[in-house]
Amino acid sequence: MIRKCFGLFLAFALVFSVFSTLPVDAANRPLAKLPGNSNPLMDHKLGADPYSLVYNGRVYVYMSSDTYVYNSDGSIKENDFSSLDRIQVSSSADMVNWTDHGTIPVAGVNNKNGGKGIAKWAGNSWAPAVATKKINGKDKFFLYFANGGSGIGVLTADSPIGPWTDPLGKALLTQSTPGMAGVTWLFDPAVLLNDDGTGYLYSGGGIPNESNPASIANPKTARVIKLGADMISVNGSATTIDAPYMFEDSGIHKYNGKYYYSYCINFAGTHPAQYPAGEIGYMVSDNPMGPFTYKGHFLKNPYNFFGVGGNNHHAVFNFKNEWYVVYHAQTVSKAQIGTGKGYRSPHINKLVHNADGSIAEVQANMAGVAQLSNINPYTRVEAETIGWQAGIATEPTQASGGPISNLNVTNINNGDWVAVGRADFGSNGAKTFKANVATTGGGNIEVRLDSDTGPLVGTLKVTSTGGMQNWKEMQTTINNVTGIHNVYLVFTGSGNANLFNLDYWQFAS
Ligand SMILES: [Ca+2]
Ligand SMILES: [Ca+2]
Structure with missing residues (x-):
């Protein structure tokens, strides 16, 4: 099945290779934490x-x-x-x-x-x-x-x-x-x-x-x-x-x-x-x-x-x-x-304590705990805040101004993505999206709603900052997003190298 999809992808890639961005590789899927599930807590690393x-x-x-x-x-x-x-x-x-x-x-x-x-x-x-x-x-x-x-x-x-x-x-x-x-x-x-x-x-x-x-x-x-x-x-x-x-x-x-x-x-x-x-x-x-x-x-x-x-x-x-x-x-x-x-x-x-103080058998599963509260997309969100992801890794960053032991997302290849669950854009809506990025190459951050192939509401073009730890905020316009959505940042670009590193992102209304 995976091989078949990959073959199909190659055919698409050949047909559309004239475009600067490649179609998303069907292999860019989560390892173990599937969208909608809360377990495991993370699948970009062990613990x-x-x-x-x-x-x-x-x-x-x-x-x-x-x-x-x-x-x-x-x-x-x-x-x-x-x-x-x-x-x-x-x-x-x-x-x-x-x-x-x-x-x-x-x-x-x-x-x-x-x-x-x-x-x-x-x-x-x-x-x-x-x-x-x-x-x-x-x-x-x-x-x-x-x-x-x-x-x-x-x-x-x-x-x-x-x-x-x-x-x-x-x-x-x-x-x-x-x-x-x-x-x-x-x-x-x-x-x-x-x-x-x-x-x-x-x-x-x-x-x-x-x-x-x-x-x-x-x-x-x-x-x-x-x-x-x-x-x-x-x-x-x-x-x-x-x-x-x-x-x-x-x-x-x-x-x-x-x-x-x-x-x-x-x-x-x-x-x-x-x-x-x-x-x-x-x-x-x-x-x-x-x-x-x-x-x-x-x-x-x-x-x-x-x-x-x-x-x-x-x-x-x-x-x-x-x-x-x-x-x-x-x-x-x-x-x-x-x-x-x-x-x-x-x-x-x-975990449930029964009325008599005993503890009920835990029903462990991959669904886990339903999301308790929404994310505010109008505040700085660390890129390493991850609900679900495909293909990325994290590393210590040299970007300034972040939290203690700040990290950035790296190992970003064409079709990889990170997503957060339930961002509340409110009724006024988001008009811009900015991200702190570093790269000697570049690529794109496609902002999509509710799935990695969901509606595209904006694309941030990431261009060279002169170094993989030379950080710069870049911004793009957003096609007025309102309400509550899972936000997918889908990374696209050409070549096999890490396209860019990502420290944090933020929307503005
Ligand atoms: Ca990757
Ligand atoms: Ca960060």
């Missing part, structure tokens, strides 16, 4: 072990930096986690359009991250957890991460997207922290900021003795420890959470005055039915330090929903008075390479 932070009307998702690792013959290796030395961040106000904030170069031992690693003592940065707390009248942000299975570190910042610094110069939690002995894998942090301003850090995993059924059933490798008021120290000794069939992936949330500790159930041995292997189980307590009582499970292994399994990882959060779970599944890698090979992508679905 594992997601954790959420809600701040100022946006949800930020922090992820382990899954990146394809290749064999010497160019084929993609099974994920060996060797690339997990950064933390990826994306945020959204509406759960469809996600702004890519790039990667935080966390691990810094042995010149990792090209010498830019922030935590000079850490070799890895797995499975982040993030909290914010007002300290001395200022909002501070705390990013906890696992140095592989050997400990938990913390970075701090004044904004949810950095810049981040390492306040300790060493791990916050190690096996020698009081109460931590016996934790097989000291990783996978989760953090709770209680209503009284006290922080609690949850972590741990692994089975001390896999040949012993009692060790599988009660590994006693989960811990909770009270944090100091500064959130970067600990207060007292860690307490064991006796989570049955504990594997990894601590989660914590507070609902209706109760503390919900959740975790991934292990795969070893045989289990009683109430502890299904590879699913997310949960326990409840009246106290953040426990003791917790096992109540059930609420998120099946991704295999049940997406036909591709592997590990499970989750975080529960509240955003605009609704509960959600962010989790990962190997949906992008499955679409790209046929099998997941252990490479994961973030998803979000609704």
